[in-house]
Amino acid sequence: MSVSYLEQIDQYIQFLHVQRKSHSIEFHLHQGCEIYFLLQGDVKYFVEKMVYPLQFGDLIITNQHEIHKPSFSSEVLYERITIEFDPQIAALYQTADFNPLSCFYDRPLGKKNKLSLTSNDSSVLLSLFMKYDALKKHPSLGSAIIKMGCFMEIIVHINRLFQEQKHTDQGLALHHKLSPVLDYIELHLGEDLSLDLLEKQFFINKYYLIKLFKKYTGNTIHEYIIYKRISLAKKLLAEGSSVTEACLVSGFNDYTSFLRMFKKKVGILPKDYQKGYLGYEK
Structure with a gap:
């Protein structure tokens, strides 16, 4: 993949910020990896055979082989940010001491999908999400490069969180x-x-x-x-x-x-x- 992928970055990385009333969502799979960040809502998140109770600032990470879905316990307003991306675009930035895809693949299927964030971690990630969203909505000269840098900063931050929490699994069995x-x-x-x-x-x-x-x-x-x-x-x-x-x-x-x-x-x-x-x- 040459540097021209930056010209089509939105084909490789899909950013969505959604706010709506809770409604039924089916089990599903993505073609790549997904980052899910809950802003508000009464949500439990199913991945494979595990269920993860969520609150503001919790992250769910999944790869293309993990069946998942949110489930709602009430009809309160639901708001979340998701980033779906082709793993290959992140793999371009792998170095000798860092694999950007580690948190998505270096764990058993359907395990360790939830990351709980401190208020500081939530603020850092939310700031990066909003920056990416602004760059997407208002493109300008060089914004694709800045957007890619912002995306990789998100990936690095999530991997750090994963390494800190990799020995715990916050999921509950059905x-x-x-x-x-x-x-x-x-x-x-x-x-x-x-x-x-x-x-x-x-x-x-x-x-x-x-x-x-x-x-x-x-x-x-x-x-x-x-x-x-x-x-x-x-x-x-x-x-x-x-x-x-x-x-x-x-x-x-x-x-x-x-x-x-x-x-x-x-x-x-x-x-x-x-x-x-x-x-x-x-």
Whole structure:
């Protein structure tokens, strides 16, 4: 990637500052990494099998393989800042003693996603976010270079926070009856995961399972399984598997359905995802 990427920086880094009433949000995956900063709202944040209670100034960091979603406990005003970015653009600034992507990848999947900030850390990051937003809204001579510098300052600051807190995990496991079910799903994505099978496997009424999962996540277990399979398919494609192999191994037994679902959830077809994959893999 040449320095010309600066001319298209908004294609690699998407900054969003949103304020609105709370509403239902589905599980989702991004094509790259995401930084999520809560400004206000009654929010719990789900990543994989963990739930993170949030308050003002808390950060959530995720990579392209981690299923996540916010869930709202009330209808109070919701405000957050997110930065979604292509990992390759941050990887350009890796040095012998610093990996800008460490906090996004050097941890188990769905673990250590939450960073709690001091009031000083929150102020520093909020100032950087507002600077980036202003540069985006009011571009001028050289603003792309300054914007890139601001973005990397954010990344460096978050990595420092991650190193300070890397030995703690502030997430909570889901309901004790859900945890073993989700562990089973994780290990058997290529197999039958029908509600009837889960009912027999865990001696739990399937309608109760549906209700319990909906209560604790705000979404259906069927949707969760689809996203877990899509996540696995993305990983396989990034590692060089054929589209057909990714379809079968991730549990989509019907090829046409796989193509349609992948396009719906990821935004592009599997072959295009693989062809244009620019992510950072450990």
